Amino acid sequence: MSTETVTISKLGAQGDGIANGPDGPIYIPFGLPGETVAIARVKNHRTIMSITRPSPDRREPLCRHFGPDGVGGACGGCSLQHLGDDAYRSFKRDLVIDALKSKGLAPAVGDLVVAHPGERRRVVFAARKTEKELLLGFNQAESHHIVSISECPIASAAITSRLDAIKAIGKAMATSAEPFRITVLETLSGLDLSVEGIKGLSDQKRRATIETTLGLRGIARVSLNGEILVEPMKPILDFGGVQVSPPPGSFTQATKPAEDIMAELVTSHVGKAKRIADLFAGSGTFSLRLARTGRVHAVEAEDKALKALDHAARNTQGLKPVSIEKRDLFRRPLMASELKVFDAVVFDPPRAGAEFQSQELARSGVKKIVAVSCNPLTLARDLAILVAGGYRVTSVTPIDQFLWSSHVEVVASLEK
Numbered sequence: 001m002s003t004e005t006v007t008i009s010k011l012g013a014q015g016d017g018i019a020n021g022p023d024g025p026i027y028i029p030f031g032l033p034g035e036t037v038a039i040a041r042v043k044n045h046r047t048i049m050s051i052t053r054p055s056p057d058r059r060e061p062l063c064r065h066f067g068p069d070g071v072g073g074a075c076g077g078c079s080l081q082h083l084g085d086d087a088y089r090s091f092k093r094d095l096v097i098d099a100l101k102s103k104g105l106a107p108a109v110g111d112l113v114v115a116h117p118g119e120r121r122r123v124v125f126a127a128r129k130t131e132k133e134l135l136l137g138f139n140q141a142e143s144h145h146i147v148s149i150s151e152c153p154i155a156s157a158a159i160t161s162r163l164d165a166i167k168a169i170g171k172a173m174a175t176s177a178e179p180f181r182i183t184v185l186e187t188l189s190g191l192d193l194s195v196e197g198i199k200g201l202s203d204q205k206r207r208a209t210i211e212t213t214l215g216l217r218g219i220a221r222v223s224l225n226g227e228i229l230v231e232p233m234k235p236i237l238d239f240g241g242v243q244v245s246p247p248p249g250s251f252t253q254a255t256k257p258a259e260d261i262m263a264e265l266v267t268s269h270v271g272k273a274k275r276i277a278d279l280f281a282g283s284g285t286f287s288l289r290l291a292r293t294g295r296v297h298a299v300e301a302e303d304k305a306l307k308a309l310d311h312a313a314r315n316t317q318g319l320k321p322v323s324i325e326k327r328d329l330f331r332r333p334l335m336a337s338e339l340k341v342f343d344a345v346v347f348d349p350p351r352a353g354a355e356f357q358s359q360e361l362a363r364s365g366v367k368k369i370v371a372v373s374c375n376p377l378t379l380a381r382d383l384a385i386l387v388a389g390g391y392r393v394t395s396v397t398p399i400d401q402f403l404w405s406s407h408v409e410v411v412a413s414l415e416k
C-alpha cells in the first residue's frame, strides 16, 4: 500500500473525483472537486484516508452504508450521497450537456427534474447465502463483496419495510453459496420478486419457497429465471389509468414520479398525432397512455412484455386501437418506407441506443419524434443522426430517476 496527497480537479462521469497525476488521471471514489485528500493506493484502487481541505459542497450522507467507511463496506448502490443538492443537480445536467456537445449539438437543456429519497419502486439486490444468514444488499463498487444492508434511503417504504421477507424468500431459494440477484418491484398488489442466477431448484426448495412466500404478507409473486413459482396476487402496475400485469423481470421505469414526468413529456409533444409508433415499447408505459388520443403501433423484442401490453389494451375501455409487433429493432429497424404512415414516433431503447433506427427516422418524413434515453452518450449520437437528417431539437429534459448514482434519464423532442 502506498499513500499520497492530491487535489481533486473534477468529478468524472461515474461520480468519482479525478486528480491529475504524473501518469494521467487518478480516480478517487467519494472525493469532490477542490478537495485536498490523503489517499491510499492498493493495486489500482484509491481510498481516501483523510480530507485536509473539504469541499463546501460536501455534506453528510443519509445512509450508514455509504462511503469508504460505510457499515459493512462501501455500498456500491450510491456514489454521490456526499454531494450537496445544487452541485449534484449541475453534475447530472452537465452529463447531458457535455454528451450533446461532444456530438456538436448545443440545444437548450432544461433543469434537472429531481428525484427524492424513498421513490425507488424497482431495486436490484445482490444476494448470497452464508452459513448463518442471507446477505442481501449491493455489491461494493468493482467488487464481488456484498454489503448487506439494514436501510436504503432511496428505496420505497414498501420495499425497505419488507427486507426481512425478501431475505426469507432468498434464503428458502438459495441452493449454494453462489451469489444471485433479486429484482424487487413494488406493484399495486404487493412486491414482485424476480430471482436470477440460481440454477435448478429441487422440489424441496420449490416447496420451501412457496410455503415461505405464502406465510408472508405483501408479496405478490416470486419467479425464478422468468418462471413463476408462486403468485398469491397478480402484480399490477398503473400506466396512466390503464392497469397492466407485467411479466416477471420485465423492464419497468425505476420510479413512478420519473415515469409520470417522462410520459407527460412524451404525450404532450406527440399532441394530437393520429398515428403513433412506440418503439422499444416494453409493457406499454407510453403506448397505453398515447392510445387515449391516437392509434398506436407498439414494437418491442420481448414477447411477454408485448402480450401484457396487448392484454391491457384489449381490456381497457376508451382507448384507440393498439397494434403490437415483436421485432428486433437493432437488426430490423422500422424502415423509412414503413414510417410513412406515422405522424409521430417515440423511441426508448436500452443503453446501446437506437443508431440504425435513427438512421431510418432521419430519412423519414415523420413530423414529431420523442427520444427517451438512459444514456446521454448514445442519445447524443442518435440525435446527431436525426439533426443531420433535417430534424430540429425542440426540448431536452434531464430527469433523475437513479438518485445519488451517476445515471440520468433524458427526454428529447424533435420536429421536422
Ligand SMILES: C[S@@+](CC[C@H](N)C(=O)[O-])C[C@H]1O[C@@H](n2cnc3c(N)ncnc32)[C@H](O)[C@@H]1O
Binding pocket: 251, 252, 253, 280, 281, 282, 283, 284, 285, 286, 299, 300, 301, 302, 305, 327, 328, 329, 330, 331, 348, 349, 350
Ligand atoms: C428502456 S426500456 C423501455 C421500455 C418502455 N418504453 C418503458 O418505458 O417501460 C427498453 C425496451 O427495449 C426492449 N428491447 C431491447 N432490445 C431490443 C431490440 N433489439 N429490439 C426491440 N426492443 C428491444 C427491452 O425489452 C425494453 O422493453
